[in-house]
Amino acid sequence: MVITVESLPGCAKERLINGDVSIERELVAARIEEWKEGSDCPKAQVIRMLGRAEEIEPQISAVLFEHAISAANFSSDSLSCLPNAPWKIPAEEYETRKDLRNTCTFTIDPASAADLDDALPFEKVSEKVFRIGVHIADVSRFVLPDTALDREARIRSTSVYIPQHKLLMLPPELSEQACSLVPGEDRLVFSIIWDIDDIGNITGRWIGRSVIRSCCKLSYDDAQDIIDGGFEVDVSGKTGPKLHGQFELKDVVDSLRSLHGITKKMREIRLRNGAFWIEIPKLAILFDESGNPCDSLLGVRKESSFLVEELMLLANRSVAEVISKAFPGCALLRRHAEPRSMKLKEFEEFCRKRGLELDASSSGKLHLALLKMREKLKNDPVLHNILMAHAARAMPLAVYFCTGDLRGREDEWAHCGLSIPLYTHFTSPLRRYPDIVVHRTLAAVVEAEEVYVEKRHSSAASDSDDGIGNGIGNRCFTGLYFDEEAAESEEGREALVCAAVRYGVPASEVVSEVAAYCNERKRAGKHVEQSAENVYLCALLKNKEVMFSDARVLRVGSTFMTVYINKFAIERRIYFGEVEGLTVEWIRTTGTLVLDTLKTKPLREVIFLRSAV
Template identity: 95%
Template sequence: MLPPELSEQACSLVPGEDRLAFSISWDTDDTGNITGRWIGRSVIRSCCKLSYDDAQDIIDGGFEVDVSGKTGPKLHGQFELKDVVDSLRSLHGITKKMREIRLRNGAFWIEIPKIVFLFDESGNPCDSLLGVRKESSFLVEELMLLANRSVAEVISKAFPGCALLRRHAEPKSMKLKEFEEFCRKRGLELDASSSGKLHLALPKMREKLKTDPVLLQILLARAARAMQLAVYFCTGDLRGREDEWAHYGLSIPLYTHFTSPLRRYPDIVVHRTLAAVVEAEEAYAEKRQSCAASDGIGNRCFTGLYFDEEAAESEEGREALVCAAVRYGVPASEVVSEVAAYCNERKRAGKHVEQSAENVYLCALLKNKEVIFFSFFFTYFFFI
């Protein structure tokens, strides 16, 4: 993490203060499909700050403007509480449709509760509970996934030899067969013989085991173990093998990490690359008015919904991209490959430390408890 002066102030959306940012705006239809897109530099002045609990209260019907005594978030500027409530509920409806589309297209969804430890004044674990994600979490997650996907599309097409993306390979056939055999022994005929069928098999498994949540959690944990880990990679290393760029878990062809530059170095590399694309687009527009950046959302040659390959391959387009890459320090493919390898190793090490720490806390908690827990199942599955 960056120092608090940066992560909590200068680089954070502080309500009522102007903040420089990269913004992505989308147009959607009534069914949740994206019909237009704009990506560029912006100045944001947030009107308020909401916690996940605040957002969930609004989704559930709380924070009604006409309810006396209800304490709402502190507002800045010309907006009223009604504006915040209406906007958030509208956004919730849109993201629910987007999520439905993703799952319908084959996104692999395993939701296993994660243990949360409670500590006493001395810092020792005194109790635990299972963390439950709410609709407010899914709302934020859906928009983050969409932003990451949009940026991946832009940088991989503008710089196909040196873009830093994140891929998730299909499960290995042996792991799938083991999972299918595990289910068969427990009376579940689950056809997971191919990775394409696995995402279809899981909803049926949930339906069959809705009266046996313990066995369901065990099977979901086993399904998660069949998955390979998601990894960073340089597109230049897989040039000509674009089918291997896909993210199996999300069921999308392109994905990267863009939304957390305050805590992940890969996001910073991606930000530099995106900044180069935006500047190259502006430089190209100055020379070729047919691709003017001021025409509106969805009409940009490099960052719009449809990438203009003819513009990128033209002499003016290539020159604009090269100059912008030099200015913003877009790393060469060899450097991106090294960054990807290092970040993959550090991410694996971090997950190992996290798992070890949770095991230590769990052992300490069980030791201090008078009641012995005979079984507790949880897993560690991070493929996003």
């Protein structure tokens, strides 16, 4: 691109005039202003100086800029919408919400997490029935429709987490303080509570707004230690998590282990019903005291992660059922299409060449095939990871959509990966804008239900309904069974319309716009995370002259090869060499990749691949 000196920012122009040769290494963002027909190069304008190209932070800034991820502070208009600190729950909230502060409740999050938006309550009803649930921070109580804060949250759309950077969707005064479900503090939440028997069957459900008080914050490692038998109360010298309030360590330990047993059965049921699971190890970059990448490792998810995931999936599914039936024309859901046929055929051929059978005729059969592969390759984790990476590429991305856009095509609402007909996002309103829209819709359903029940069953309903157990029959919209007759009655329709207006439930056109925009922002966030990971990996290779990693050469062509290093598939043109008839032992990427079978001159940036062909 051609850039005139006159158009440069003042600092850059001065450096250029003064002969500062380091400006040649400057990373800049430019915009094409004009490209005339017949001209070899477009005329461009430098709009931002990012810093020295070989340094990490300028590269991260470039990645954020390219994908329009805001790293700026929140506007003063948005901050003016926040409650005064320190914020205390108003008295009227205690009067209108269910008080669940006396139920054993705890959070499970990464150890470094400050924005705790979900908590897990547990209560034993009988020997074979348990009352478990999910509490989600009531963010829509603070982020009101059409306010400056709401508009900025919608523009940001999602929080983006990359190493050493946390780009929040909401100000930390909300996400890490007033809304964060920190232990020992009363917090406002949206709750979904189920009665579940000892074999994983759901017998009752209550949805509503409540007040809770978490008794402790568990990290995933803490939770896993408890599941594995750690933190026994009677073992001297074993220190557990810090507790707040009336509950003891034994209460938390017993509750968590019971939760683990129940969710494990729920997961088995879900997988038997056709859901499939593709587990790809996540690369974690380690940093030294100066913040420079010094090493890497592959993270492996533990049972504590699956415990939380199972409850979040159930909560999202439950909410999707409610809002799609109450507002079938403007519910914001999430769907996942069937695997792409061409990619799936490529994956089947890839497996066949390695003596592995794959039946992908349905999501359930695909899951069983992947399980068999995992068992067959238990002594070859490298190849298993490669196969999972291939399987993931055959899958389309899940997307948000408005139910009104697919009226009459309800079969397209389904989530193929989870093998369920309805799904949405409800459980992360601090980090995802669609969840806030879903919260508003659900709040309208809950209020409409209360109004309808009060009109039709006034005294009888209020006397018998404890909100969870005995009165579950009065839950016409949010219970296990949706009462379509009630929703279509004059009283039901009036209650739903009035509640929709009160809580700012958007019209179908607006929901469609939100869905499309949030899909684009979610893809951008994913690209940023991947690009940032590559930036840090590149810096790591520069810092470590030799790095050992399990790897596999799986494809060799006349002009290219594919090398798998952990989860990365690196394919590049040949630059040099032939060893024992196999071309391409030397490929150029961020550094230089060299098989340890190849004798070559010392290089500054080298990865030695432990496994050869």
